[in-house]
Amino acid sequence: MLVVQTGREENLELVCATQLPHKVNASIIGQSAELVCFRVDQRLALMRTAELGADSSLVSNLPLGSFVSHNRLSRACLRSKLF
Numbered sequence: 001m002l003v004v005q006t007g008r009e010e011n012l013e014l015v016c017a018t019q020l021p022h023k024v025n026a027s028i029i030g031q032s033a034e035l036v037c038f039r040v041d042q043r044l045a046l047m048r049t050a051e052l053g054a055d056s057s058l059v060s061n062l063p064l065g066s067f068v069s070h071n072r073l074s075r076a077c078l079r080s081k082l083f
Contacts, residue, residue, distance in 0.1 A: 004028050022048040035070045038062060 004014055004027055014031075018024055021037075022044040035052050039062035050056040054070045055077075062068065065083040070076075 004031050007031070019045075021045050021052075024048075033071065033073050035072060036067055037070070038067045039064065 003012060007014060014028070016024065016028060019040070021040075029052065035049065035054055037049055037054055037059045040046060040049065040059055046056040046060055049059050052070070053072055053075065054068060058068055063081070066079070066081040069078040
């Protein structure tokens with residue numbers, strides 16, 4: 001947690017990946033600037049992505065290999081796919 005909380009001062013960035021976004025610690029979420037979502041179906045995960053500013057209906061309907069990236073600071077949204 002210390003890296004997350006003081007990382008900006010030291011120009012450190014953290015990339016986290018989870019299938020359970022509703023279980024990510026609030027200290028990490030509070031410091032996050034970007035939310036990248038692949039398709040999730042679990043109700044709690046969708047609720048958390050909506051709380052973080054993503055469109056949960058879009059996230060739940062993404063085709064396999066596609067993602068949506070939501071910048072929490074600028075509110076910009078990017079949709080793309082890996083495969």
